[in-house]
Amino acid sequence: MKCPFLEEVIVRYCKAYPVRKMIPSSGEDSICLGEEHCACGTYREVARVDVQSEEDVIAEAPTRKAPKSSEYPAETPPVKGSADFFPAYWAKFCKVVNCPVCPYRFMCLGAERRWMREPVLIHGFEIIRDMYYSTWHTWLQIRKDKTVRIGLDDFSQNLLGNITGIELPEIGTILKEKESAWKVIVNGWEIDLLSPINGEIIDVNRKIADDLTIINRDPHKTGWILELKPVELDEKIELMLHDEKAISWLDSELDKLHSRVEDGIGVTIADGGELIDAISEKIDKSEWQKLIGQFLMTEPHKI
Numbered sequence: 601m602k603c604p605f606l607e608e609v610i611v612r613y614c615k616a617y618p619v620r621k622m623i624p625s626s627g628e629d630s631i632c633l634g635e636e637h638c639a640c641g642t643y644r645e646v647a648r649v650d651v652q653s654e655e656d657v658i659a660e661a662p663t664r665k666a667p668k669s670s671e672y673p674a675e676t677p678p679v680k681g682s683a684d685f686f687p688a689y690w691a692k693f694c695k696v697v698n699c700p701v702c703p704y705r706f707m708c709l710g711a712e713r714r715w716m717r718e719p720v721l722i723h724g725f726e727i728i729r730d731m732y733y734s735t736w737h738t739w740l741q742i743r744k745d746k747t748v749r750i751g752l753d754d755f756s757q758n759l760l761g762n763i764t765g766i767e768l769p770e771i772g773t774i775l776k777e778k779e780s781a782w783k784v785i786v787n788g789w790e791i792d793l794l795s796p797i798n799g800e801i802i803d804v805n806r807k808i809a810d811d812l813t814i815i816n817r818d819p820h821k822t823g824w825i826l827e828l829k830p831v832e833l834d835e836k837i838e839l840m841l842h843d844e845k846a847i848s849w850l851d852s853e854l855d856k857l858h859s860r861v862e863d864g865i866g867v868t869i870a871d872g873g874e875l876i877d878a879i880s881e882k883i884d885k886s887e888w889q890k891l892i893g894q895f896l897m898t899e900p901h902k903i
Contacts, residue, residue, distance in 0.1 A: 716843075719820070722850045726754040728820055732840040733849070734796035736778070736897040739820065740840065746833065750781065750796060751824040752815060755853060756896055760786050763812050768804045768826070775799055775828065777836065778897075782825055784815075789885070789900040791892060797836045799828035853895065860891065 716730040727733070732740045737756035741749045757763070765785030775781050781795035804826045808814050815823040830836070841849045861883070889900050 720847055722847060723854050725758065725850060725854065726820065727846055727850050729843045729846070731820065731846070732796070732837055732842050733846045734794070734840060735849075736794050736796075737853075737895060738781075738793060738796045740796050740837075741824075742833070742837070743827075746830070747802060748797065748799070748828050748830050748833070749824045750826055750828060752793065752819050753850075754819055755850060756793075757816050757819045757823075759857075759891060759895060760784060760791065762786065763815050766809060766812060766815075768806075768809065769801055771801050771803065773801045775801060780898075785903065786900075788903060789889075790903045791896070791900045792898050793825075793896070794898060795828075796840065797828065797830055798832060799830040801826055802829050803827040857891070857895070860894065 717728060719726045719728055728739075730741070732742075733753060734740070737753045737759075739751055739753050743749060752760075763784045763786055767783040767785075769775070769782055775795040775798065777796065777798050778794050780792035782793055784791050784793060805824050808823060808825070815825075817823065892898060892900050
């Protein structure tokens, strides 16, 4: 028998910033599910184009032919059935990344680019779709001028722990794939980190030498280590992990880490940030060395 005091409420998850929460919805009558979504106050606030600022944005890209503001409504861009129609500057108007109700989400190249650069969390560990990853946990990002930036991924900086020192290579040094690119020091242990590709070093990130915590706080962006002028980039990049393959690989690496620590060492660990803290607290350095060797393919040395 159904309780007469039981009230059934249908809720839906709204992804629009700044809502991002479950909201009551009256089933199929919800405006979120049809063309009426444009009447939603939150949607209009988030997705609306500031027409007044449009001229400034267009001025930043004078080489592109832009439609006049009067040619389409302020809320939405024009639709011509092809992603090529959307000019690059349009991404600066859109404040919603891959909005689930936006009728243009599969055609907007700007939204796609932004989505590719958004961090993906796998059990609390960050990976970025448009970066390339080596199996020894260094990342590579191709820049507009075909140079590449290299750094440690979120998994490796967590496994290393708090970095207390770094030795950056000299500009002009020629690096080879799978050979030492730079060194870090972790509580009296020196670890060589391996290059994911061949090339000549053209720049290093001096800021991290002044503040080593940047590597641990933001390994994929401000914590980059060095820039290379690559050799055989097209051939090597095909062998690296990217997008969905990188996500699946990180997931499997975390499974291996759990299995290695819990079954082999006998320590129970949690997901996310607590995982690495628990390892550093509960295992001795010889076991930590083995983990570094297994996942980063390098051997720590006591100094």
